Amino acid sequence: MTGLKDTFFRVIDYLRVSVTDRCNLRCLYCMPPEGVVPSEHKEILSYEEIVRIIEIGAGLGVRKVRLTGGEPLTRKNISFLISSIKKIRGIEDLSLTTNGILLEKYAAEMASAGLDRVNVSIDSFDPVRYEKITRGGSLEAVLRGISEAEKAGLRPIKINMVPIRGVNDDEVIEFASLTFNSDHHVRFIEFMPSGNNDYWSSDKYITTDELKKTIETIAPLTPVHMRKEGPSRYFRLKGARGVIGFISALTHHFCKECNRLRLTSDGKLRPCLFSETEIDLKAAIRSGEPDSEIERLLRLSIEIKPEGHNISNIAALKGPEALGTGRRRPMSKIGG
Ligand code: SAM
Numbered sequence: 001m002t003g004l005k006d007t008f009f010r011v012i013d014y015l016r017v018s019v020t021d022r023c024n025l026r027c028l029y030c031m032p033p034e035g036v037v038p039s040e041h042k043e044i045l046s047y048e049e050i051v052r053i054i055e056i057g058a059g060l061g062v063r064k065v066r067l068t069g070g071e072p073l074t075r076k077n078i079s080f081l082i083s084s085i086k087k088i089r090g091i092e093d094l095s096l097t098t099n100g101i102l103l104e105k106y107a108a109e110m111a112s113a114g115l116d117r118v119n120v121s122i123d124s125f126d127p128v129r130y131e132k133i134t135r136g137g138s139l140e141a142v143l144r145g146i147s148e149a150e151k152a153g154l155r156p157i158k159i160n161m162v163p164i165r166g167v168n169d170d171e172v173i174e175f176a177s178l179t180f181n182s183d184h185h186v187r188f189i190e191f192m193p194s195g196n197n198d199y200w201s202s203d204k205y206i207t208t209d210e211l212k213k214t215i216e217t218i219a220p221l222t223p224v225h226m227r228k229e230g231p232s233r234y235f236r237l238k239g240a241r242g243v244i245g246f247i248s249a250l251t252h253h254f255c256k257e258c259n260r261l262r263l264t265s266d267g268k269l270r271p272c273l274f275s276e277t278e279i280d281l282k283a284a285i286r287s288g289e290p291d292s293e294i295e296r297l298l299r300l301s302i303e304i305k306p307e308g309h310n311i312s313n314i315a316a317l318k319g320p321e322a323l324g325t326g327r328r329r330p331m332s333k334i335g336g
């Protein structure tokens with residue numbers, strides 16, 4: 001089976017799984033300084049429960065799984081989960097998004113367990129600024145982690161950066177230029193209103209169009225077609241080895257290409273990042289429902305996947321009104 005089609009003829013073959021809502025950083029744009037109260041351990045899906053859901057999803061055509069969080073490397077024995085998912089028939093691509101702080105320690109182990117690739121989030125190459133944005137993170141540790149990940153064969157490394165005006169926008173060219181001498185993919189994610197703090201405002205937010213213009217001052221960008229690119233759009237700078245991606249959640253409705261469902265760490269299926277509609281798989285699993293019922297709920301979440309979100313005009317709004325759309329569940333709890 002190649003993936004179920006939703007009502008809008010999108011093939012849904014990608015599941016993002018948040019394995020924890022805990023994090024060892026407190027990024028300005030994602031968490032309040034005191035952090036978000038984490039769920040109790042018993043509220044979080046066990047590895048067995050996650051594997052069961054992915055197995056049933058694979059039967060419906062899920063081919064690609066990404067582990068995320070919170071910070072996935074803070075959950076104990078993540079390599080066990082990786083090796084269990086890797087054994088599931090039908091799963092062709094298994095990746096993980098991390099802040100990289102613990103990557104040096106786990107890269108080799110995760111690669112041996114079957115992880116295909118990692119995305120590493122870095123918002124500045126200035127150690128002092130990095131520490132400020134993450135409220136305490138060590139850039140040096142992340143860079144050592146990236147180098148271990150490369151050695152372990154987790155390539156190409158995808159670097160995620162969230163450009164924020166007045167915070168790190170002066171580094172956009174430096175990030176883009178990384179692709180000249182490495183095969184890294186550098187992906188710029190539009191700064192989205194997140195559910196847990198009032199940090200977002202329209203003056204801090206930079207559109208993809210503006211970013212592209214800035215980057216094109218160093219060389220022309222040519223579109224690159226990637227297999228299964230989903231909502232990202234890829235380009236290459238003339239003469240570069242790596243590619244540059246833009247994830248334009250707000251300005252360029254990426255909904256038409258959306259091929260994913262999200263599973264939160266407490267077992268809710270979310271058909272759309274920006275919709276509060278959730279289907280409670282954990283309750284079904286813990287009340288002893290058979291696989292056929294879990295399958296029905298997975299199909300249902302595909303059926304009710306909305307055509308799009310309604311926040312594309314958000315840039316026209318100011319802080320509090322804009323925040324209304326996404327403020328109920330923070331990104332670290334949904335799994336960004
Ligand atoms: N902790 C891991 C990390 O930081 O890579 C995984 C979880 S994090 C929620 C996943 C991605 O979401 C990161 O690349 C992060 O930069 C991004 N993110 C978090 N809050 C965001 C926001 N408000 N706007 C845009 N991207 C955001």
Ligand code: SF4
Nearest residue numbers: 023025027030070099
């Ligand atoms: Fe943690 Fe990732 Fe959110 Fe930063 S972006 S606070 S690392 S979950």
